[in-house]
Amino acid sequence: MRILPRVNEDVNEEWISDKARFAYDGLLLQRLTTPFVKNNDDELEPVDWETAFIKVAERVKICDGSVMAGVAGSLADAEAMVCLKDLLNSLGCETLCTEEMFPTTKSGIDFRSNYILNSTIPGIEECDVLLLIATNPRLEAPLVNARIRKTWLHTDMCIFVVGAPVDLSYDYQYLGDSFAVLEDINKGVHPMAKALKLANKPMIILGSAGMQRLDSGPIYDIVRNIAEDAECHCAHENWQVFNFLHQSASQVGALDLGYQAGINPVKTLKPQLVFLLGADAGAVKRDDLYQNCTVVYIGHHGDYGAHMADVILPGAAYTEKHATYVNTEGRVQEVCQAVAPPGMARQDWTIIRALSEILNVPLPYDKLKDVRSRLVEVSPTFAHLDVVEKTGFAFISDRTCREKTITVQKQTAPLVSPFVKLRDFYLTDPISRASITMAKCVHSLDQSEGNNQY
Structure with a gap:
């Protein structure tokens, strides 16, 4: 017995994660x-x-x-x-x-474009340069990660990571996990800054899991600045570079x-x-x-x-x-x-x-x-169901982000997502925590030496 996915080419295609497929027993327990x-x-x-x-x-x-x-x-x-x-x-x-x-600096949640995946999930297939910041999409959003892997396999997409050096199922260039890397990109002295400016349709994905910290404001601010600078050099007028990846439904x-x-x-x-x-x-x-x-x-x-x-x-x-x-x-x-x-x-x-x-x-x-x-x-x-509404007043949000100065604070903690080990994937909500099947998955990983492996 298992849960089967409904085909939706704009979201999951024909896929669901193993947790979604087999955590159904948690619906009966507790x-x-x-x-x-x-x-x-x-x-x-x-x-x-x-x-x-x-x-x-x-x-x-x-x-x-x-x-x-x-x-x-x-x-x-x-x-x-x-x-x-x-x-x-x-x-x-x-x-x-x-x-x-969610960081309340800049224009916060006043504008919808500040807190959604603006490029959309199908839009990942149009991206040629992708920068992942403080996120592990393989564990936080497996269907988004599957779309990234699909694009990587069939195109020349270049992927860069600022965060934990984890196995994402595709090759990427690791830039480190410090706030200083973002500062260098923002100043234009890091090679990543040039890659974003030369990209046809660049994407930056900032993970919500990595933003569950009191000092997330300056991180969000500088990422928005990097994204807006890349957007200014983008050849496609309506393309939005900044994307926020949520972990909560x-x-x-x-x-x-x-x-x-x-x-x-x-x-x-x-x-x-x-x-x-x-x-x-x-x-x-x-x-x-x-x-x-x-x-x-x-x-x-x-x-x-x-x-x-x-x-x-x-x-x-x-x-x-x-x-x-x-x-x-x-x-x-x-x-x-x-x-x-x-x-x-x-x-x-x-x-x-x-x-x-x-x-x-x-x-x-x-x-x-x-x-x-x-x-x-x-x-x-x-x-409207199953429609991604265009974000109104996105240009005002972008202008607000550019006009406001960044309050730079010294960031000492690494910019990593708490989802690092595979065991972190299985017990994230009350249904999966009640699931015997998910508990067996975690137990199996704990018994093995390489519980970091996928």
């Missing part, structure tokens, strides 16, 4: 099938939906919206995120974040909907009530919150988020709901329900809609089509 509420003995006990909703309502009643927060995890769908945003906004809360960080959709990137606003606020929408990366910890903070978890697995929750509202996995996601290139994609959620679990957006009734701030939509209309109201990019 599942949340009934609501839970923490009792006086500080233990979670199963309750019915009404009891769980009343528990949340009691806490909301005594909390001001300014001390509430919402955090979206890596597998949250767009429908659930817009519902959570509308609900918390109606309660006076503006602190809605994602677990994954929900990140682009969340940024499109107005979520803030990273949990620093939550740490600053120290909320008294926080909603975790499938937030299972462990980015939010009890120490980051108010001492008696109530944590409401909406999700499908008993992972990090559920372990710290006071109230658990069981949701549906991606195979159990009709939902919308936005991939790293900004392409809106839809998943269809294959099976029903187990037990008392429900689709995430319906949970939030029902909760809004209990809180006496009912959301103005009852059907999925109405929720999707609301998505389009918030971000028109949701209007």
Whole structure:
């Protein structure tokens, strides 16, 4: 038994990764099938939906919206995120974040071209010079890496890497892993600078995994400057050199909907009530919150988020709901329900809609089509499925990046992705962490001497 890919020539062609193919057993294990509420003995006990909703309502009643927060995890769908945003906004809360960080320097997330793969996945086949920075696409985005390898095999693409010297399944020229390399390229004194200027359609891919650090701002700034300089010398007017490669399925959709990137606003606020929408990366910890903070978890697995929750509202996995996601290139994609959620679990957006009734701030939509209309109201990019919308005002974003000066800080940590060993690939989300098959893969690698090998 295995999961089979759907053919889509613009994204995955006919491929999926081994993890996507064989992690299906994780959909059956560690599942949340009934609501839970923490009792006086500080233990979670199963309750019915009404009891769980009343528990949340009691806490909301005594909390001001300014001390509430919402955090979206890596597998949250767009429908659930817009519902959570509308609900918390109606309660006076503006602190809605994602677990994954993104640099807020330059023009930050104000312009969509700053945080998507602008050249698109099919566009990789047109590229002749590729610079990979702080990323290991073979482990972070195997389908993107497959497209790079395909282009490398059939064209004269030249590939350069600034980051960890890992096996990417194709030849590349290694430039090092220090910030000084980027400074030299930006100044034009590194041979890479000349290669970018002479390229017909150059691409620079900056990985989000390598940007999960507090000093990511200067790195992002200098990469944007390098990309804009290369773009000025590019013969193709509409070609965009800068590309950002995300590792989370929900990140682009969340940024499109107005979520803030990273949990620093939550740490600053120290909320008294926080909603975790499938937030299972462990980015939010009890120490980051108010001492008696109530944590409401909406999700499908008993992972990090559920372990710290006071109230658990069981949701549906991606195979159990009709939902919308936005991939790293900004392409809106839809998943269809294959099976029903187990037990008392429900689709995430319906949970939030029902909760809004209990809180006496009912959301103005009852059907999925109405929720999707609301998505389009918030971000028109949701209007068309399987289409990469052209990024509006990209020229303003580029001008902003050129006009703002770089605040150069001394970078001592190497510019590497945390995904270095193959074992890092198999346990990245609550579904794969619950999978026995994925655990066996990791165990097999740990037993072998060369667990760096692919």
